[in-house]
Every structure is written in structure tokens, then in C-alpha cells.
Amino acid sequence: MNLKRNGALLGVVAVGAVTAMSLTACGSDNNAASATVDTSASTASCEGKDKLSGAGSSAQKNAMDEFTSAYIAACQQKGKSVNVAYNPSGSGDGRTQFIANQIDFAGSDSAIKGDQAEQAKQRCAGSDAWNLPLVFGPVAIAYNLNGVDNLVLNGETIAKIFNGGITKWNDPAIAALNSGAKLPDEKINPIVRSDSSGTSDNFQQYLQASSNGAWTQGAGSDFKGGVGEGAKGSAGVAQAVATAPNSITYVEKSFADQQKLSVAQIDNGSGPVKLSQDSASKAISNATFKGAGTGDLTLDLQSIYGTKEPGAYPLVLATYEIVCSKGYDAATSAAVKSFLTSAANEGQQSLAAQGYVPLPESFRAKINESIAAIA
Known part of the structure; x- marks a missing residue:
């Protein structure tokens, strides 16, 4: 989809910007990032283990390619080689693999809940799994x-x-x-x-x-x-x-x-x-959360789908990254936080060209708070 980019994402790319590179991720069929992303101001630490793994939602597959390419580029500038393998195997499979501790994070078109949320607690050493809505289409x-x-x-x-x-x-x-x-x-x-x-x-x-x-x-x-x-x-x-x-x-x-x-x-x-x-984007900006809005960010979809806000298009698919709030080993925790920080910030720059809606600024601030709170 060739929607026009948010004005905040336009302009001349600053010195130090790098062209997002292609990545061959497990299970993906086309991982070439399509846009030039400015990573010069990235706050990703690039700490922790070098390779992360994820699986799940195919709806966010192209966004994940963009996130991964931006992350690789940001960490290259800091002298660190990293990689993220994401298999777009379907939301249900992603949640199942996450619960079984086979991957570091899951992508899902629906929040993890009910029995699966309880099972995820065992994987997360007794702590809750968090749903972080990072991709909207x-x-x-x-x-x-x-x-x-x-x-x-x-x-x-x-x-x-x-x-x-x-x-x-x-x-x-x-x-x-x-x-x-x-x-x-x-x-x-x-x-x-x-x-x-x-x-x-x-x-x-x-x-x-x-x-x-x-x-x-x-x-x-x-x-x-x-x-x-x-x-x-x-x-x-x-x-x-x-x-x-x-x-x-x-x-x-x-x-x-x-x-x-x-x-x-x-x-x-x-x-x-x-x-x-x-x-x-207007519909997303007015979204509310089922909980307190800190940590887990499961959306109250009624606030999007039932919006009466003038000029808001209500039919928007939200996809989550499912992560442990606590319970990772130190190397995995650092890498998950670093990758998601990059994805929520410079990773959003190229999403419009891929048919997604970049996170509105107020929404992105809440995502960053939750990412920083991962222990």
C-alpha cells in the first residue's frame, strides 16, 4: 500500500542515516526492507545476545522485516552485529511456541489471554506475559x-x-x-x-x-x-x-x-x-487499554472499532508483540528490550510504504514506557 507518510517521517535523511538492508529471516519469503531509515538517533542499546527469535502473525511480517533491518543498521553504527529471525507461521502458532519457550517473543493478531496467559506465566518464571501493540494495519x-x-x-x-x-x-x-x-x-x-x-x-x-x-x-x-x-x-x-x-x-x-x-x-x-x-492514525490515537495502561497494553478494541471521532477510520487491525514482563535471562531481556526499542522508534519510519500505520506519538510514548519496564 502506498499511503502517504506522516509528515513527521518525511524530510531529508540526516547524516548517519543508512539504507535498511535485507535480512533472511526464518520462514520469511521476502525480507528486503524498502526504505531509507535514519538510525543516527537510535536509543537501542544493542546489548544482550546477538540473535533473537520470534514467530507468529503473518499480518506483521513485512513490518518485522523493516524492524529487523533498522535494528541491524542501528547496531552496526555501534559496532555490534545482531540478527532477528521471525517466522510468519500464524498467530496461534506464535503463541504456542512462546509458551513452549521455543522463541523469544511472539507476534499475534490477538492478545494472549485466558488459559494461554496462565501457561505463559510458567514460561515467564511466574510473571505475566505482556501484549504490546506495535503494528497497525x-x-x-x-x-x-x-x-x-x-x-x-x-x-x-x-x-x-x-x-x-x-x-x-x-x-x-x-x-x-x-x-x-x-x-x-x-x-x-x-x-x-x-x-x-x-x-x-x-x-x-x-x-x-x-x-x-x-x-x-x-x-x-x-x-x-x-x-x-x-x-x-x-x-x-x-x-x-x-x-x-x-x-x-x-x-x-x-x-x-x-x-x-x-x-x-x-x-x-x-x-x-x-x-x-x-x-x-486518528482512530489509533484515541485508543484505550483494558488495564491501567502501564506494562501490558492490551487494547480495548471498542475504543477503536466503536469510535465516533470525526475523520477517524475505525477498521484497523492491531498486532501485538508478546513478551515476558520478567523471567528472561539477562542476555535475552536486554536484547528483547533493545530490539523493541528500535522497532517502536526508528523502525516505524518505513512502515507507511509497507501499508501500515506508524504509531502516533502519544501511543508510541506508552509503548516505550512498557518496553523500558521489561525486567
């Missing part, structure tokens, strides 16, 4: 509808499309949001994920929060709406919509861009909002 409502370039939907109409409550493009509920648009009298063809997916889980949580009760199917990694044609993976649903007139799907914006799909505006109750870096 907007999810598009992408569609293929001839003659309609600026479709507007809201949570209720999206829910009814994906649970069969609305079946025609010229349904009065859609027409009311699109005055003057030539909506065809055609059957809507929803395309949904056939595989288990964090995108499906977050999409359905959004529908629960925003549809005024129209979505009663619940959430989870499997799509529960009961309608639509299935396609595997983000690339699969995007390609299916590109070749199927009158179709619609939910997919990460970068995949919609790759297929040149139209993307709906979402009316969160304060008027239609186009998907952009700024509108997604």
Missing part, C-alpha cells in the same frame, strides 16, 4: 461495482451484507448512504476468508462494536456470517473480488491496492471517512 472494505467509485457504508450495512441481511446493491439502506449514486439492481457477492485468520477475527469484532446489533454471529478466526464465497488468504480474497463483478470483501488495504480495487468509505456516525494513513 488498516483493513479495507474492497469492492468491484461498475460505475460506483465512492461507495459509502457503515457498520450496520456492512454487517448485513456479510450475514445476508442485505442482498442487493440498491438496497434502501445502502442507497440512503449514497445519495445520487447509480447503485445497480444486482445481487451482492460477498467474498470471505475460507481459512482461519486474525483479519476475520478483527473484522467480526468491528462488526460487533459498530453495527447497532445487526451482527449477532460473534467473532473468531473463522468467518461466522454464513454467507459468501470463500477464498484463501488475503491475496485470495482480493484476487477473487478483482475478477468477480458485484463482489465485496474485507482485506488489508495493501492487497486491495495491489489489485486496484475500489475501497469503501466508512461512516462511523460522524460522516463518511476515506481510508488513509491520517484517518487510521
Whole structure:
């Protein structure tokens, strides 16, 4: 996705900036970092062990490549050789490997909780595992509808499309949001994920929060709406919509861009909002946390998905880094803190070019506080 970068990330790269290098990480298929990152002011200590390992969310795979390249470059300037191997094996597998002490950190589209959080305590020497939301990516409502370039939907109409409550493009509920648009009298063809997916889980949580009760199917990694044609993976649903007139799907914006799909505006109750870096960042800036907001930073997703803030695009996928708050050996603790410090700061500089939303400044400050508190 080629969203415009936040102005704070633009400008001439300072002396000492280095071009982020490529890294071959375990399980990854394309690890070339794509942007020039200024690491001259990095606060990463580069202390601890030289090699870290992680696994989990494929949604954050490209972000992890950028983080790793920036970290390597920052530590090279300090005379230290480091490496991070990240396997995008899926959120569930990442949490399982973390609990089993097979990796140093996990990437996950959902916070670790319940029985898994209790199991993680054993791995963390009796201490809690923390969820640190470090990567955000907007999810598009992408569609293929001839003659309609600026479709507007809201949570209720999206829910009814994906649970069969609305079946025609010229349904009065859609027409009311699109005055003057030539909506065809055609059957809507929803395309949904056939595989288990964090995108499906977050999409359905959004529908629960925003549809005024129209979505009663619940959430989870499997799509529960009961309608639509299935396609595997983000690339699969995007390609299916590109070749199927009158179709619609939910997919990460970068995949919609790759297929040149139209993307709906979402009316969160304060008027239609186009998907952009700024509108997604606005929703993230207003996010709140389930706990006290120190240490563990599990998000209260209602604060994002249910936002009424004018100009905020609410459908944003958050992915976490899961780490031990305490319980690492000293070398691992130092390296985890150093890597995450780099990721939360200079690592954010190149994310917009990869289709993610860099952390807003106020949010990034809280992430840095939690990273510093890892013992």
C-alpha cells in the first residue's frame, strides 16, 4: 500500500542515516526492507545476545522485516552485529511456541489471554506475559461495482451484507448512504476468508462494536456470517473480488491496492471517512487499554472499532508483540528490550510504504514506557 507518510517521517535523511538492508529471516519469503531509515538517533542499546527469535502473525511480517533491518543498521553504527529471525507461521502458532519457550517473543493478531496467559506465566518464571501493540494495519472494505467509485457504508450495512441481511446493491439502506449514486439492481457477492485468520477475527469484532446489533454471529478466526464465497488468504480474497463483478470483501488495504480495487468509505456516525494513513492514525490515537495502561497494553478494541471521532477510520487491525514482563535471562531481556526499542522508534519510519500505520506519538510514548519496564 502506498499511503502517504506522516509528515513527521518525511524530510531529508540526516547524516548517519543508512539504507535498511535485507535480512533472511526464518520462514520469511521476502525480507528486503524498502526504505531509507535514519538510525543516527537510535536509543537501542544493542546489548544482550546477538540473535533473537520470534514467530507468529503473518499480518506483521513485512513490518518485522523493516524492524529487523533498522535494528541491524542501528547496531552496526555501534559496532555490534545482531540478527532477528521471525517466522510468519500464524498467530496461534506464535503463541504456542512462546509458551513452549521455543522463541523469544511472539507476534499475534490477538492478545494472549485466558488459559494461554496462565501457561505463559510458567514460561515467564511466574510473571505475566505482556501484549504490546506495535503494528497497525488498516483493513479495507474492497469492492468491484461498475460505475460506483465512492461507495459509502457503515457498520450496520456492512454487517448485513456479510450475514445476508442485505442482498442487493440498491438496497434502501445502502442507497440512503449514497445519495445520487447509480447503485445497480444486482445481487451482492460477498467474498470471505475460507481459512482461519486474525483479519476475520478483527473484522467480526468491528462488526460487533459498530453495527447497532445487526451482527449477532460473534467473532473468531473463522468467518461466522454464513454467507459468501470463500477464498484463501488475503491475496485470495482480493484476487477473487478483482475478477468477480458485484463482489465485496474485507482485506488489508495493501492487497486491495495491489489489485486496484475500489475501497469503501466508512461512516462511523460522524460522516463518511476515506481510508488513509491520517484517518487510521486518528482512530489509533484515541485508543484505550483494558488495564491501567502501564506494562501490558492490551487494547480495548471498542475504543477503536466503536469510535465516533470525526475523520477517524475505525477498521484497523492491531498486532501485538508478546513478551515476558520478567523471567528472561539477562542476555535475552536486554536484547528483547533493545530490539523493541528500535522497532517502536526508528523502525516505524518505513512502515507507511509497507501499508501500515506508524504509531502516533502519544501511543508510541506508552509503548516505550512498557518496553523500558521489561525486567
